[in-house]
Amino acid sequence: MLTTAINYGTVIDVEEKKQKKLHIGLTGNKITKISDRPLLASRVIDASGLIVSPGFIDVHGHVDGDLYAGELCACQGITTTVGGNCGGSPVDIKAFFDEQEKQGFPIHQAMLIGHETPLRQAVGLRDPYQPAKPGQITLMERLAQKALDDGACGISFGLDYVPGCSLTEVIALAKLCEEYHRICPVHSRLLTDTDIYSLYELIQVARQTGVKMLISHFVYQYCGGLTVPGLQMLDKARREGLDLWIDSGMYTNWTTYFHTPTFDYQNILNNHWQWEQMVVATGKYKGRVMDEELYFRMKEETPRGEAIILFEGYEEEVYDCLVKSYAMPSTDCGAYKKGEGHPQIAGSFPKYFREMVRERKLLSLEEAVYKATLLPATTFGFSTKGSIQMGMDGDLTLFDINKIYDTADYPHLGNPDEKPQGIPYVLVDGVPVVDKGCFMNTRSGRPLRKRPVEKAGCA
Ligand SMILES: [Zn+2]
Structure with missing residues (x-):
């Protein structure tokens, strides 16, 4: 039976x-x-x-064992999440997996080992503006090797968060990843919003190492006018044979933590960001639009930082990314308390099907499902996932294409975690x-x- x-x-x-x-x-x-x-x-x-679709695979999340984030993922149809992105992950991947296995989790979790936290931190590199010394690179390689042996699906980078890290350390770790035939997801190093050089840097790493590289949340990196030229660079690099892929979300307005170099005062000036482009997503100032007084008050009161959403970019750039054959939809979702965060934590995949398929007809339903299931499964080598065939895992998402709807909104406008x-x-x-x-x-x-x-x- x-x-x-x-x-x-x-x-x-x-x-x-x-x-x-x-x-x-x-x-x-x-x-x-x-x-x-x-x-x-x-x-x-x-x-x-x-x-009846194979369960969605989110190649870029920060769920990392957080139960509420896991719940929000499941409710938007995600059955597998890839964690440890943007250079941040637990140090001991085996311990993480063992604990998740013991306590159980709503969805499947694959995990990357992160370049910044833990690898740089573990070798004593706490200053994001400092490059690693040769001895430190060797140590990082050893730690990364252990994580890959313990089952990490690749090595992630968040170069934006370590502006001073050298290309030598990135290439050393990318080479190791290639030896294991695993993937390098990279959040590129944006010196400013107009820094297309950061993409050349990644193409160069891919060319020198041959590693399979997934450029993370592409629209968050290059919206604001650089998406189309960025994609043209990737088209050309792929024609050259480089193993390059992107993931991208359904919003242009991105979020990250206040204490990262992204929100250093000088970086705000360099990017010409206005205070009113920033909205606090978590903590006691949740929903407040930033001003100079609040910025300095938060620097004093919340040294660990809260999540800030930065509003920028052109909506069309979301679609420019996701119509590419090498693009996969992703959430960039993180772990927040109830009622906090960015609507991507609850609305990404429903918004993808609503806009890309039903409203704008930019993708056929079949193509859109493929990009959210089999394409990520093959890119990451999840061989028993991503399609409905005999013997495949029982990960399935059932949705109504005429009714699927994202109700989550930004924290100053509505509920970011509304299912x-x-x-x-x-x-x-x-x-x-x-x-x-x-x-x-x-x-x-x-x-x-x-x-x-x-x-x-x-x-
Ligand atoms: Zn990132």
């Missing part, structure tokens, strides 16, 4: 990019039956009027984590540890 059957839905075949009227059966955590007749099972879900509409069922390893639109707090998500000996696939 099947554990679960999903009958009468419209299944997206991401390999053939076709819609098919099929009925899906699961036994435990695997897809074990695909039929043109309705199936019997212990639990039968009527998916009439719904799209979306039109995604009634999300299954993680065959277990409904969202059931009839309600979050069930099930913990069937697993750590996705890369196995040391193989070049693709997950444990």
Whole structure:
């Protein structure tokens, strides 16, 4: 007897990019039956009027074991998240995975080892404006190697947060990553908003090392007029054979922490940012538009920093990125308290389907699903995820393409963590984590540890 059957839905075949009227059966955590007749099972879900998609894979998040962030991801249809991005991750990847395995998590988590925290910190580099010395680079390589042996899916960089790090240390770690056939997601080093050189730097790293590189939240880096020239550079570099990919979100207005070099006073001046472009996303000043007095008060009162949203860019640049064949949608979502943060934590994937498919018709439904599922699965080597085939993992997202809707808004305008509409069922390893639109707090998500000996696939 099947554990679960999903009958009468419209299944997206991401390999053939076709819609098919099929009925899906699961036994435990695997897809074990695909039929043109309705199936019997212990639990039968009527998916009439719904799209049955492989679970969405978010290649760029900062969930990193935070339960509320995991809940918000699940509610927007994400069944696998990649954490440890922008150079920030736990130091001990094995301990992180062991703990997640023990306590359980709503969705699956893959993990990167971060260049800034922990690697630079672990070798005593606390000044973001200091490059690493040769001995420190060797030590960082050793620590990164251990993390990759422990199952990290790659090495992440947040060059914006370590403006002084040298290309030598980036290349050394990227080379190591290439030896392991894993991926380097990179948040580029923007000296200012008009710094397209930061992209040349990454292309150079890819060229010298041959590493597979994912340029993180592309629209957040290059919106403000540089998206199109940036994408043209990537088109050319890819024609040259470089293994370059991008992820990109549905908003141009990005968020990061107040205590990072991004919000250093000099950096604000260099970028010509106006105070009113900044809104506080967390803490006691949540929803306040920045002014000079508040800036200096927060510098004194909140040395650990709060999240700040910076408003900039042109909306069209969101679409320019995501129509590219090498682009995947991502959230950049982080861990915040209830009622705080940026709408990307709850609205990214629903906004992607609403705008890109339903309203603007920039992508076909099949293509949009492919970019959110099979494309990230193959890019990261998650070989049992990303498509609805016999024997694949039971990660499924059921949504109504006519109703899917993001209701989250910026903290000075609404609720940044308001859950979306039109995604009634999300299954993680065959277990409904969202059931009839309600979050069930099930913990069937697993750590996705890369196995040391193989070049693709997950444990
Ligand atoms: Zn980042």
